[in-house]
Amino acid sequence: MPHPLEELRKAARREIESASDAQSLEAARVKYLGRSGSISSWGEQMKTLGKDEKPTVGKLLNHVRNAVTAAIEERAQKFRTERESDALANIDISLPGTRHERGSLHPLTQMLDRSIDIFRRMGFALADGPDIEDEWHCFDALNTPPDHPARNEQDTFYLPDGRLLRTHTSTVQIRAMQAAPPPMRVIAPGACYRRDEIDATHSAQFHQIEGLYVDENVSVADLKGTLEFFMRELFGPETAVRFLPDHFPFTEPSLQIHVRSKALKRGEQWIEVAGCGMVHPAVFEAVNKARGDAAYDPEKWTGFAFGLGMDRLAMILFDIPDIRLFAQNDLRFLRQFA
Ligand code: DAH
Numbered sequence: 001m002p003h004p005l006e007e008l009r010k011a012a013r014r015e016i017e018s019a020s021d022a023q024s025l026e027a028a029r030v031k032y033l034g035r036s037g038s039i040s041s042w043g044e045q046m047k048t049l050g051k052d053e054k055p056t057v058g059k060l061l062n063h064v065r066n067a068v069t070a071a072i073e074e075r076a077q078k079f080r081t082e083r084e085s086d087a088l089a090n091i092d093i094s095l096p097g098t099r100h101e102r103g104s105l106h107p108l109t110q111m112l113d114r115s116i117d118i119f120r121r122m123g124f125a126l127a128d129g130p131d132i133e134d135e136w137h138c139f140d141a142l143n144t145p146p147d148h149p150a151r152n153e154q155d156t157f158y159l160p161d162g163r164l165l166r167t168h169t170s171t172v173q174i175r176a177m178q179a180a181p182p183p184m185r186v187i188a189p190g191a192c193y194r195r196d197e198i199d200a201t202h203s204a205q206f207h208q209i210e211g212l213y214v215d216e217n218v219s220v221a222d223l224k225g226t227l228e229f230f231m232r233e234l235f236g237p238e239t240a241v242r243f244l245p246d247h248f249p250f251t252e253p254s255l256q257i258h259v260r261s262k263a264l265k266r267g268e269q270w271i272e273v274a275g276c277g278m279v280h281p282a283v284f285e286a287v288n289k290a291r292g293d294a295a296y297d298p299e300k301w302t303g304f305a306f307g308l309g310m311d312r313l314a315m316i317l318f319d320i321p322d323i324r325l326f327a328q329n330d331l332r333f334l335r336q337f338a
Helices: 004-018 022-033 038-048 054-089 107-121 171-179 220-235 281-291 310-317 323-327 331-337
Strands: 184-193 205-215 240-246 251-260 271-279 302-309
Touching: 004 022, 004 038, 004 054, 022 038, 022 054, 038 054, 107 184, 107 205, 107 220, 107 310, 107 331, 171 184, 171 205, 171 281, 205 220, 205 271, 205 310, 220 240, 220 251, 220 271, 220 302, 220 310, 240 271, 271 281, 271 310, 302 310, 310 323
Parallel strands: none
Antiparallel strands: 184 205, 205 302, 240 251, 251 271, 271 302
């Protein structure tokens, strides 16, 4: 006479094979393998068996449990395959696939890449600093007095803890000099933030490339040569560049840079594109104080610095009439620069 476990296996097998869908198969699984299923309760009964019976029955129980589990899995796999082929049967494989839209580089990114490329050729390395800054890096170290209008809450975004969103990338000059002694030749591209009234030429977020060159005997001639070369590489060899006096607390003398080129749509008019100047000795002194040494001795080293408006440059180069277009994410705008 076959062992009752054998009978159980046969019954289970019949039931599994006649299950017509996933639901009835699950019912069979619960019936045999569920926590209070019949195979599981055999496991409980094992405890009551005598020493000589235990090994044989235990072995048989394992065998039955494995066989039932395998049969259920096999049947479940069959249902899954059927379901998949049903789904596939309704697909017309001759239909064209879904096209992936191909993006392109944002005009500001293109502008940035071109600019970095030009400065790289002149030996400038990339430097970096945080968008959220402290007042010291943004103003104090840059020789900006506490009552300077740029520090006003009307002009600068302050965080509750007293930190701020940097209003220019000149902060990175300071960070670069804190990190390494001269000679120094870096550019620092990045976003800046000001509480400006927003219009076609002003945005609360805009972009600059900061530049800093410190070495022995650096003069205004080096500054002019470097930035003239940059502008002509960017806008073409016929570009005229002029330097006008200006004022920044962190440079002496301070200059603003204008360009004009027939090759550009707005060619006939001078356009201001940057501020620059010779690094103020007070900036070197502030850096020395923070470093705790005299690495930037203003008697030994001189330097020039500049801040280029990336948005402005891109607007000139690509003839873009409104700065707000950069951030509106309108594909009709962006596609024109693909
Ligand atoms: N930080 C100035 C601004 O945002 C631009 C500037 C002027 C940067 C002179 C400089 C500089 O490094 O030397 O308007």
